[in-house]
Amino acid sequence: MERVSRIVTEKPVVIFSKSCCCMSHSIKSLFSDLGVNTAIYELDEMQRGHEIEAALSNLGCNPTVPAVFIGGEMVGGENEVMSLHLRGSLKPKLKSAGALWV
Numbered sequence: 001m002e003r004v005s006r007i008v009t010e011k012p013v014v015i016f017s018k019s020c021c022c023m024s025h026s027i028k029s030l031f032s033d034l035g036v037n038t039a040i041y042e043l044d045e046m047q048r049g050h051e052i053e054a055a056l057s058n059l060g061c062n063p064t065v066p067a068v069f070i071g072g073e074m075v076g077g078e079n080e081v082m083s084l085h086l087r088g089s090l091k092p093k094l095k096s097a098g099a100l101w102v
Contacts, residue, residue, distance in 0.1 A: 003051070003052065003055065004052060004055045004056065004059070007039075007041065007052075008069040008072050008074075009072045010039065011037075011038070011039035012070065012071060012094075012097040012098045012099035013031060013036055013037075013038040013039065013068070013069070013070050013094065013097065013099045014038065014039045014040075014041070014068070014069040015027060015028060015031070015038050015039070015040045015041070015066055015067070015068050015069075016041050016043055016052065016053075016056055016061075016064070016065055016066065016067040017040055017041065017042050017043065017065050017066050018042060018043055018044045018065045019042045019044055019045055020044065021065050021066065023063075023065070023066055023077070023078040024065050024066040024078075026078060027066045027068060027077075027078055027081055028040060028066075030081070030082075030085065034090075034091070034094070034100065035100065035102070036094055036099050036100055037099070038099075043064075043065060053065070059074060060074075061074070061076070061077065062077075063077060065077075066078055066081075068080075068081050070093055070094060070097045070099065071093070071096065071097030071098075071099075075093075
């Protein structure tokens with residue numbers, strides 16, 4: 001868990017993903033379309049990625065990917081991020097974290 005805590009504070013937006021996950025792909029595409037520079041960690045391509053996935057599960061991420069953190073705070077997975085986006089709350093959150101300038 002300490003490793004996850006350290007990773008999520010290094011960049012304004014951190015996404016834990018798996019390269020073969022379609023939900024992860026849609027979230028990464030959304031942030032890319034918004035012009036957000038994200039730190040993406042592909043757990044299935046990382047050594048000890050399973051340990052990070054276990055830590056995400058302990059934090060309450062279910063499913064464990066995608067797991068999105070904005071400003072060091074866990075936002076959640078695809079449902080939570082898309083809900084924020086559809087309500088118009090995602091961009092202000094990104095601006096507040098310094099991840100979006102416009």
